[in-house]
Amino acid sequence: MERPARHDVSPEAIAPTADVRPEPAKVAKPAGPQKARPVKLLATDTVEDAAVCVFSSALDHFEANAPVFLAEELAESVHQMRVALRRLRAAIGTFRDALAGPALAAARDRAKTLASTLGQARNWDVFLDMLAEGPGASLKDEASYEALLAEINTRRAKAYRAARAAVEGPEARAFLAEFREAIAKRNWTAQPEAREEGSAKDFAQAALTKLRKRVVKKAKGLAELTPEERHQVRIALKKARYGAEFFESLFAHVDDAEEFSAALAKLQDGLGDYNDMETANTLLDEIDAEGATVLRASGFVRGWFAHAAQAGAAHAKKSEKRLRKLEPFWE
Template sequence: MHQMRVAVRRARSAIAIFRPALAPGALDPINDGLRALGRRLGPTRDWDVFAGETIPAIQHALPGDERLATLTTAVARRQRAHQKELADYLAGAEFRLLGINLAWFAAAQGWHAPPRGMAGDVADAAREDVAEDLATFADAVLQQRWKKLLSAGKRIETLDIPALHALRLRAKRARYAAEMFASLHDDKAAQRFINRLSLLQQRLGVLNDGAVASHLLLELGGAGGRHAYAAGLIAGFLAARAERIRPRIVRAFERVRRLDAYWT
């Protein structure tokens, strides 16, 4: 499920990047289908992380706590419900239509080859033109996403949780673009860029998982209902973890900021 969610995000990132180079509306049915799939995958992943990572970390520190065990049971029940909803969607017609649209688009488009019947030397020249155009296009995309990432990280020490979430999205978009166009540039420079963005994204993801967990607790009525005690434990754990991770986020961003724009 996690890999499917990543694949959906990568596909939508590719659509966003290449949309200006394709016929208007050519990718709309696919993008709509991917968006609908993402809406099902997101909540399922959130409950999986909450049940499989956040709560076990607290249980390790407080083994045998009955009130935490009660909350764990409620979380597992909600997790299974979302998994069932996702499974039903994947077995349905809407998901099958997405597969058909993807297959049709891949089979019907000819952007990867010169026109049929083109002579060999002319075909080679056409491929070279496409490669040059792609390199220019890729460098413009990378530069734009790099500038937006640096802008989002200004005064990073003072950024609140929503601003750090926006920074995480900028880092993710820059990384996806770098991975997509890595073969056009020096392998070592591109991989260094990708690795540092991945580390920044990972550390920002800790804060995001905490914010999501807080939202899920509210869904369960944990703030003032029968799970209030366990919700308090989790809130304290998440607050402490966020405090510890912030300096590491700043250091990771500074390492990203010092990178050279290898595509220029």
């Protein structure tokens, strides 16, 4: 089933007459940071129809936040742009059994590159939040802590300059425009069954089952996993949650789908704390290499995070059990 096309009015059709001087257009201030809107699929949708909706949703999410960020460099705008790019990459991966081609591969690579640049800015934002919520209160009168904050803010400012350059640069504009065109033209090779009316639901069931099995397998023995292995579990959780959000409108029990996604998000957040601590230590390595003025505060922060990581590990077994008990809403 084809989606209705948007019809744009040509500039000539609305051009003023020679005797009329148009008033200056009022430029509306962009709204605040935007979360992804729900994807609405139809029971009659083909797999291709579903892909068009999901890919377009991810691009809409990014493009809703880019002007907000360029107008005011808010941490939440950076976060939402990264989420949009992650959702796009996850979507391309989810549909790869049905759709393939250079345009999809290029979009996935370009989204990864852009997300990596935004990730540098996001890492410094998260680090500052972690300090404020944790060891910062105990270090507020410590001179080396002031030096540490100064170093962090210097690096954060540099990362934000790079993020702005990437978002408003020609590569990002080309990526968005070219992938929009590829979506409109369905510029990919599709499996024959992907063009059958109503095929989206069967595809969704198979894809969600595969994503769930993968995350359960990766999470086995969660409490004993290395930081890198826990990070891989978190990535699998994200993909499973995004998949659930992409396809939930195809199934009757929407409340069950939302509960499923919320449970995955909670588990993902818990593992995210581990990953943030590992990232913070890497950022501290970068700062420590510059000089000794921050070392006292840096050592205290590392100890604080190490203690927090040990306390969090006690909940890992419970998290694994909760994951295994999650009932699929698509069966």
